[in-house]
Amino acid sequence: MRRTPSSKRAAAALQAASLAAYAGLDLLPTAILLLDQNCRVIHGNSAAESLIEAGLRNLIGQSVQRLFEGGAEWEVTLQEALAGRWSHRTQELVLAPAGREPVPVSCVITPIDQAPACLLTEFRVIDQQQKIAREQRLNEQAEANRQLVRNLAHEIKNPLGGIRGAAQLLEHELPLPQLREYTQVIIKESDRLQSLMDRMLTPQRPPHITGVNIHEVLERVRSLLAAEFPRRFRLTRDYDASLPDLRGDKERLIQAVLNITRNAAQALIASNTPDPEIRLKTRIARNLTLARERYRLALELHISDNGPGVPEDIHDRIFHPLVSGREGGSGLGLTLAQTFVQQHHGTIECDSRPGYTCFKILLPLS
Numbered sequence: 001m002r003r004t005p006s007s008k009r010a011a012a013a014l015q016a017a018s019l020a021a022y023a024g025l026d027l028l029p030t031a032i033l034l035l036d037q038n039c040r041v042i043h044g045n046s047a048a049e050s051l052i053e054a055g056l057r058n059l060i061g062q063s064v065q066r067l068f069e070g071g072a073e074w075e076v077t078l079q080e081a082l083a084g085r086w087s088h089r090t091q092e093l094v095l096a097p098a099g100r101e102p103v104p105v106s107c108v109i110t111p112i113d114q115a116p117a118c119l120l121t122e123f124r125v126i127d128q129q130q131k132i133a134r135e136q137r138l139n140e141q142a143e144a145n146r147q148l149v150r151n152l153a154h155e156i157k158n159p160l161g162g163i164r165g166a167a168q169l170l171e172h173e174l175p176l177p178q179l180r181e182y183t184q185v186i187i188k189e190s191d192r193l194q195s196l197m198d199r200m201l202t203p204q205r206p207p208h209i210t211g212v213n214i215h216e217v218l219e220r221v222r223s224l225l226a227a228e229f230p231r232r233f234r235l236t237r238d239y240d241a242s243l244p245d246l247r248g249d250k251e252r253l254i255q256a257v258l259n260i261t262r263n264a265a266q267a268l269i270a271s272n273t274p275d276p277e278i279r280l281k282t283r284i285a286r287n288l289t290l291a292r293e294r295y296r297l298a299l300e301l302h303i304s305d306n307g308p309g310v311p312e313d314i315h316d317r318i319f320h321p322l323v324s325g326r327e328g329g330s331g332l333g334l335t336l337a338q339t340f341v342q343q344h345h346g347t348i349e350c351d352s353r354p355g356y357t358c359f360k361i362l363l364p365l366s
Contacts, residue, residue, distance in 0.1 A: 029294030030124050034117040039064050039078050042116055046296065050287040051103075051123060052095070064121065068093045081109045081119055092126070156193070164190035207249035207343055214299055214363075215239050217250060218280050221257045225278075229265050233276035240282045246299055246365050248344045256340040257303065259333035260359050264305040267357075271308040279304045290364055291345045297365040304358035310350065318350060
């Protein structure tokens with residue numbers, strides 16, 4: 001019997017109602033594909049579209065075996081899942097979409113009974129898993145380091161105040177003015193250490209969250225650098241004007257970017273780099289996992305320079321407190337930058353080699 005247009009519309013509406021139940025899959029950070037009894041794609045989330053680099057319309061109706069290398073073994077696994085021989089299974093595969101480099105992934109296959117879907121397949125890029133685990137380890141270590149430094153700062157502040165007070169009293173008792181030079185050294189050095197302790201404790205203050213235009217932040221940093229290092233290097237801007245505002249503490253974001261760019265400026269000047277340049281670049285990033293949460297949109301900020309690069313012996317420790325590659329540096333600038341970025345649920349990474357250093361900051365926009 002031929003279907004009438006109304007019956008076709010009813011069937012389409014029924015299928016749409018069934019797939020509406022899967023809308024929540026878009027909130028998951030991992031790539032999900034739902035398969036029917038013939039192992040053809042009937043639905044996928046945005047993470048799957050990003051992984052395969054194909055729109056959902058192009059994926060629907062495709063045989064999932066075509067997307068991966070080693071199709072025979074993969075097909076056997078799918079058929080066993082359809083037969084209900086096990087509840088779920090993890091398998092390592094190589095994603096090989098047309099025109100792209102193969103990507104190793106781990107896949108969890110779970111039989112489901114929610115027509116028209118028969119199988120739920122969840123994919124994770126193996127390198128991405130390792131990256132997330134590494135970020136988590138680095139964040140845990142950074143937090144442990146910061147806690148240690150904060151505790152140390154608290155312990156130092158109390159006797160420091162006593163030393164300064166005693167030096168002031170001693171200064172009033174000394175009969176000869178030339179002897180007061182020594183007490184002035186004690187007082188000034190105590191003040192310098194006090195300022196250092198205050199900087200160590202700064203991240204404990206709660207952030208003031210408002211809407212922030214990242215380009216206003218960068219322009220503020222540019223004006224500060226221009227005043228501090230007049231005509232010492234070229235600062236190039238490459239902004240994406242379509243970026244929306246983010247939610248954050250404007251002053252802390254300014255301080256984070258300023259700490260990084262000031263380090264770059266000091267490295268360029270100290271190394272006498274020919275044609276020194278700092279480059280600020282903003283772009284939109286999609287479907288990222290930051291601090292173990294999935295975001296559809298994120299800000300990608302690159303702060304790069306053509307200086308000598310980070311010394312190799314401290315490259316893996318540049319965000320640790322009191323680690324500095326510059327003579328006389330406090331080793332707190334990048335630690336504070338990392339802290340402020342993490343307070344905004346973002347991440348910061350450094351890629352450095354002689355002639356090129358780039359700090360990449362990712363901040364969620366949604």
